Amino acid sequence: MDNIETIRKTKITPEIRMDYQTGIATINGESCPNNAPEFYKPLFAFIERCVESINKVELNFDLSYFNTSSGKIFVQMFDKLEAHSLNGIDCNVIWCCDIRDEDMLEAGEDLLTGLKLDYTIVSS
Numbered sequence: 001m002d003n004i005e006t007i008r009k010t011k012i013t014p015e016i017r018m019d020y021q022t023g024i025a026t027i028n029g030e031s032c033p034n035n036a037p038e039f040y041k042p043l044f045a046f047i048e049r050c051v052e053s054i055n056k057v058e059l060n061f062d063l064s065y066f067n068t069s070s071g072k073i074f075v076q077m078f079d080k081l082e083a084h085s086l087n088g089i090d091c092n093v094i095w096c097c098d099i100r101d102e103d104m105l106e107a108g109e110d111l112l113t114g115l116k117l118d119y120t121i122v123s124s
Contacts, residue, residue, distance in 0.1 A: 005018045007042060012032040014027050021054075025058070027063065029064065031066040031067065031070035057081060064101070081093065082116050092119065099124055
């Protein structure tokens with residue numbers, strides 16, 4: 001497998017770019033897939049592979065919108081990262097949003113606050 005895998009953006013799904021060498025994935029766009037669990041399976045596999053191979057995972061979210069089913073998947077994803085973090089794996093989430101988009105800022109805070117996981121919320 002190549003070091004970088006990309007899932008192309010559509011009208012209802014974000015672009016996901018996964019770099020297996022660095023352990024960094026970027027999720028960019030809108031997330032409204034018809035089947036969120038199936039759509040995000042490759043990202044969960046990326047997390048597990050990076051945990052096993054390089055002991056590091058960083059997820060960079062830059063979403064303009066996500067639906068409820070995507071939000072549920074993000075909660076599961078962050079719970080998994082938190083569990084890995086508690087086991088000594090270097091896990092980090094960066095949540096980026098437009099400073100004028102209070103909904104996305106609040107969504108990031110709601111999803112990440114309280115987790116035992118390194119995260120940064122960046123609004124610009």
